[in-house]
Amino acid sequence: MASRDExxxxxxxxLVDALGVDDDEVTLEATLVDDLGAESxxxxxxxxxxxxxxxxKIPRGELFPEGLTSDSSLVADGQVTEEGIATLREKMPHADIDSFADDPKVENIQSLFTVNMIVNFIEKKLAD
Amino acid sequence: MRWFWIDRFVEFESGKCAKAVKNVSLAEEHLHDHFPGFAVMPGSLMIEGMAQTGGILLGEMNQFEHIVILAKVPKCTFHSWAVPGDSIIYDAKLVDSRDEGGTVEVTATVGDRLIAEAEIMFVHLDQRDSQFGSIDQKNFVFSMNLLGILEVGKAGDGSASSTGE
Incomplete structure (x- = not known):
């Protein structure tokens, strides 16, 4: 099985191929949207x-869940609700939800999408 | 002017590869502005020709069930230029296809000269999707509209392609 470094x-x-970034920009902490310039x-x-x-095989929505912010029970007044955070934990076990929960603004959701999150996801996927 | 940036398919192997030809003509209005005194086929329109070749290749394998939209050009390199009188051959290979869309790799050559190479990604819009129900299929070139140029296409072995029969 591939190591985490591999x-x-x-x-x-x-990410270098998909986003046209340099490989030294791709750090574990880098966010896909803000740091690496990813678009939808x-x-x-x-x-x-x-x-x-x-x-x-990555079923649609498994790595990058869709439609989270359009559900009114998950978002209120620009903040992700307790229920929303629980949903994020369930749908994105590969993401750092704890840090997000400290400041659960809707616009911070995209900061969950980091290189580290992808590595976590792949590691788990390959172990299954 | 019609938004056709390929003239004819010369090879078509369903779900695998396709070759189309684009004859560059001094009669094309835009060549007189691009550039005055030095007419060269604009790179952007070569990308469109490559996308039409690859987009039809992808659309045909699903019997044009989906609307195929050019989503992204992850890579494109130009090595040379094409001028009036040149026949550009766009050679597209399908490298990935799935429910959500697909990817092709395409080269553009004039004779033995490599003009450009690109990777192009497409996404599918479902015509039955209510969100896109109002889209007029006729507005999309990667659809049945361009089937006419498939009719003169030939499969690699010289026989008529199945689509054109």
């Missing part, structure tokens, strides 16, 4: 490439 190496290659269509591209590079 996974990071392949994830880095994937890039998320689909990243999923396509990860599936191919790791020879796995």
């Amino acid at each position: 996974i990071l190496e392949t994830v880095t290659e994937t 269509i890039d998320f689909l591209d990243i999923v396509f490439r990860l599936e191919k590079n790791f020879n796995i």
